[in-house]
Amino acid sequence: MATDQQDKYERFKALHQRAGAFVMPNAWDAGTARILTAMGFEALATSSAGFAYAVGKRDSRAVLTRTEVLENARAIAEATTLPVSADLEDGFGIMPETCAETVTLAAECGLVGGSIEDATGHADAPIYEMQLAEERIAAAVEAVRGKPFLVTARAENFLWHRHDLDDTIHRLQAYAAAGADVLYVPGLSDLRDIRTICEALDRPISVSMATVTPSFSVEELGAAGVKRISVGSSFARAALGAMMRAAEEVLEQGTFTYAKSAASGATLAEMMRADKPGART
Known part of the structure; x- marks a missing residue:
């Protein structure tokens, strides 16, 4: 592994060990990675949904291949000096050995990191059976043992309307026992549940503020015990929402006032400069 990657890993690991919570926003291409780097964030995640929208596809394992996702993640990692952790879906396969190959x-x-979720993608049986889910995480952990890579285990119950806090905690405890470095629980909307999960686990806890209502501040989440905060696909959807509002103004009013709030070309050019900290080397 390259020295640069080892350095990124050490910085990434340190973020999970220091006091308080940090935000790890989700880039969906090299350009957004450079922008977020220039703006001062300390680590980045990828967004499979944001990438899918950018290439005209739905956010689905059925239409985004592992090769496509990893090549996009590589471009993001090469575009920034920051540590990057990837959204690796369900590991792109059912079997533990597939998860191991993916990481x-x-x-x-x-x-320097990646997340494996326990969702199957099937509405009739949305979450992997407990033993298999644990074996999948254990295989991923073993595959990168000794390498500069943090494995994040995702418990997807709340995203699939299975609001079972006890089962979620049980799963997270099993994933921690299997060796997961970080535990990720997207979909939580109750600060008491977040606090209960943080108190029950001995690993850094990651949550998402992508679609949660109500939304909580970084300070509130840190006080509850959260270590890492993701924004999921919300930055990508916010960008697309701004474009749609601009297009609606042109179509419906025939005006172009949206340009007043657009990022300037000079600002973006400065962020994309090859000699800036976020540049490829």
Whole structure:
């Protein structure tokens, strides 16, 4: 592994060990990675949904291949000096050995972390059976043992309307026992539940503020015990929402006032400069 990747890994690990919570926003291409780097964030995640929208596809394992996702993640990692952790879906396969292969490939792309979720993608049985889910995380952890890579285990119950706090905690405890470095629980909307989960686990807890209502501040989440905060696809959807509002103004009013709030070309050019900190080397 390259020295640069080892350095990114050490910085990434340190973020999970220091006091308080940090925000790890989700870039969806090299350009957004450079922008977020220039704006002062300390680590980045990828967004499979944001990437899918950018290439005209739905956010679905059925239409985004592992190769596509990893090549996009590689471009993001190469575009920034920041640590990058990838959204690796369900590991792109059911079997533990597939999850192991996926994280190995992710590490070879220059990533210093990646998440494996326990959702199957099937509405009739949305969450993997407990033993298999644990084996999948254990295989991923073993595959990158000794490498500069943090494995994040995602418990997806709340995203699939299974509001079972006890089962979620049980799963997270099993994933921690399997060796997961970080535990991620998207979809939580109750600060008491977040606090209960943080108190029950001995690993850094990650949550998402992508679609949660009500929304909580970084300070509130840190006080509850959260270590890492993701924005999921919300930055990508916010960008697309701004474009749609601009297009609606042109179509419906025939005016172009939206340009007043657009980022300037000079600002973006400065952020994309090859000699800036976020540039490829």
